[in-house]
Amino acid sequence: MKVSEIMSRHPITVAPDQTLGEAAELMQRIDAGFLPVGQDDRLVGMLTDRDIAIRGIGAGKGPDARVSDAMTKDVRYCFENDEIEAVARNMGDQQVRRVPVVDEGKRLVGVLSVGDIAVRRDALTAGTTLEDIAQPAGSHD
Template sequence: MKVSEIMSPHPLTVSPDQTLGEAAELMQRIDAGFLPVGEDDRLVGMLTDRDIAIRGVGAGKGPGAKVREVMTDDVCYCFEDEEIEAAARNMGAQQIRRVPVIDRDKRLVGVLSLGDIAVRQAAETAGDALEGIAQPSDLHG
């Protein structure tokens, strides 16, 4: 089964020039802790509620700070035509619970989460990914 068959399509994005306050309000409205960051029709980063809390508020930045100041720009992603098992293995290895999905033109087309895998794919695949995600690591200090 391909990633495109179970991903959440058409994700909302924020711009690197939007404020942390705007991003946080959007996260609250859609009940999400993750937003892809897009610029000129390209994926340029990811923003999590943890980024806002740790790199933003924890570093003394207020709600007027720009998303680009705290976003993660080293983006892990998968392709829409990739097999789910391969994407899940990579998520486990990178210890991430959700990943942006891009097409072969590198345009954002969706988001794949551990929940998507658990609900729509074999529980074993989600369990394998979660096992990797749950391992102690210094990657996400």
């Protein structure tokens, strides 16, 4: 089964020059804990609620700081034609709960989450992935 068959399509993005306050309000409005960061039709980062708390507020930045000040720049992604099982293994290895999905031109086309795998694929794959994600790891950048 391909990622494109179960991914969530049309993800809402935030720009790197928007403020953390704007991003947090958007997260609240759409009930999400992360946002892909896009610029000029390209994926340039990911922003999570944890990024806002740790790299933003925890680092002394206020709601007027830019998304680019707190986002994760080293984005792990997959392609829409990748096999679900391979991507799920990578998610477990990298300890991420969701991954942006790009097309052949590396343009953002969706997001794949552990929840997508559980609901649309199978609970066993999702459970194994989540077990790997939950393993203690070193510090996160």
